[in-house]
Amino acid sequence: MFLKHEQFGGWVFLQDLSHKVKENIAKCAIELFKSEGYDSVSVNEICEKANVSRSVFYTMFKGKRGILDYVVSKPQQNDDEGFRRFADAENDFERIWQLFERFIFIALDFGPKLTSRLFIMQFESPQGIRDAVHALDDLFATLAKNCAKNGIIETEEPPELLSRIATDLIIHELYVWCSQNGNFSLRERARQYAEIAYHVKPQYRMTPEQHAAL
Incomplete structure (x- = not known):
């Protein structure tokens, strides 16, 4: 009806x-x-x-934790501005990076102490920051396949595996960033690790100056 x-x-x-x-x-x-x-x-x-x-x-x-779960799940959704940026990205690796950045911006907004709470939540139940990022695994893998087809990355490893490795590397660095009270540039470190994990060709990587500016 x-x-x-x-x-x-x-x-x-x-x-x-x-x-x-x-x-x-x-x-x-x-x-x-x-x-x-x-x-x-x-x-x-x-x-x-x-x-x-x-x-x-x-x-x-349901409670305080539900608020953090809600905020951390938001990068899985596209608002109008996010969709435009995603569509206008230079290539599919830059789209991968935009997805990672959504979680990084949450961490930077939260700060190390509140972000640490996300890891505590991960230990308390199967759901947490790791699950929120890995919820995008299929999209990461699809974008990585496109990168391989277009000559942006060069590797014989399955795109699905590369995506899981890259995600876990960045989550690990997020943990280190929290444990060191945010004493290094999380965006710079994450970008470098993503480029390495995905075997991005040199011409598609940021320059040292671009890394430092993140």
Whole structure:
């Protein structure tokens, strides 16, 4: 049964409103986690800052962890700007790099302490930052196959394997970055490791100056 135009418009409005409320709760929670520490922040404090009731909060999230899961899963989705950047990328390796950058930007926004919480979550249950990045394995592999066909990478290793290795290398460096309190450029290190792991040909790699500028 089809919805009438007015009903459909109302449904879209409610969906949009729900998304905005969820985004606001997540934004307020992350600000508190960064300033006060994840363990020190209560759901009540998040609700107060976001100006929502506990019932609304629990309609959107199961708890504090659900907020981090939500934020970390966002790179799997394309907003309009992300889609345009992805489509306009110079080649498929640059598209791979854009996907990695989405997670790196979250880590840089969170900072080492809050990002460390993502690794603690990984130990507490099968889901976590590693699973969020590896959720894109099929897309990484498809892009890597295209890179091989177009002469951007040069290797006899299966693209699927290269993608898993590259992802785990970058996740490892993210862990090191957290353990060293962010004392090196995560973007620079991750880009170098991605180029090496994917066997990117020299002409498609960044120059040392470009690496240093990341």
